[in-house]
Amino acid sequence: MDYNMSNLIPYIPASEYDKVAEDFLGLYYPEALVKPTPVPIERIAKEELGLDIQYVCLSEELDIYGMTIFSEGSVEIYDPEEGLYDSKIFKRKTVLIDPEAVKKTNIGCRNNTIAHECVHWYKHRLYFKMQHFTLPRQAKYCKCGVEQLPYATEEEDIMESQAVAIAPRILMPKTPFVEAATQLNIGYGKDNWKAICQLADFYDVSKQSVKIRLEECQLM
Numbered sequence: 712m713d714y715n716m717s718n719l720i721p722y723i724p725a726s727e728y729d730k731v732a733e734d735f736l737g738l739y740y741p742e743a744l745v746k747p748t749p750v751p752i753e754r755i756a757k758e759e760l761g762l763d764i765q766y767v768c769l770s771e772e773l774d775i776y777g778m779t780i781f782s783e784g785s786v787e788i789y790d791p792e793e794g795l796y797d798s799k800i801f802k803r804k805t806v807l808i809d810p811e812a813v814k815k816t817n818i819g820c821r822n823n824t825i826a827h828e829c830v831h832w833y834k835h836r837l838y839f840k841m842q843h844f845t846l847p848r849q850a851k852y853c854k855c856g857v858e859q860l861p862y863a864t865e866e867e868d869i870m871e872s873q874a875v876a877i878a879p880r881i882l883m884p885k886t887p888f889v890e891a892a893t894q895l896n897i898g899y900g901k902d903n904w905k906a907i908c909q910l911a912d913f914y915d916v917s918k919q920s921v922k923i924r925l926e927e928c929q930l931m
């Protein structure tokens with residue numbers, strides 16, 4: 712995998728998404744590559760990546776579900792009790808998750824959001840490091856929106872789509888996931904609902920996320 716040397720964003724063609732997820736697990740939780748295994752992503756984020764995960768409200772409209780802070784600085788958060796936005800200083804390596812906004816995402820589960828922020832840290836911290844040199848006075852963070860954020864730059868959109876695509880692949884790595892789905896007899900034209908529920912329970916992700924993953928793996 713290469714980087715765009717002008718901004719240090721990795722080039723990741725869609726055909727390499729599974730490989731990037733497998734590399735991540737190879738480093739931080741290789742047992743998930745051997746057989747179907749739930750991935751304890753919150754523990755990996757904290758203990759292996761050293762991220763501090765905090766659950767806070769990020770916006771009144773619930774349109775931002777996650778943020779990763781790449782350099783210490785002031786970040787705007789929302790206080791739902793007061794109905795006001797407030798600025799607060801957060802340290803580098805803090806991940807902020809808005810549990811209510813997570814429910815509005817397509818994938819709708821906390822584990823996927825944590826995996827998503829892990830991808831930002833794992834693959835995009837060089838980009839933000841470079842931003843820190845070019846624009847030192849601004850806090851460096853990425854904002855993850857339920858919908859595409861209207862003010863996002865092209866670079867931010869690229870990184871966002873990488874994290875969206877790779878996060879479920881970390882939680883449900885392809886080979887063992889296909890093995891688990893095959894054991895449950897999932898296939899085209901069948902009533903797969905019960906098996907989807909079982910997989911969602913097993914991997915601790917949403918049923919919607921399992922469905923998308925099954926389609927990506929061409930199992931249904």
Ligand SMILES: [Zn+2]
Nearest residue numbers: 854855871874
């Ligand atoms: Zn994101």
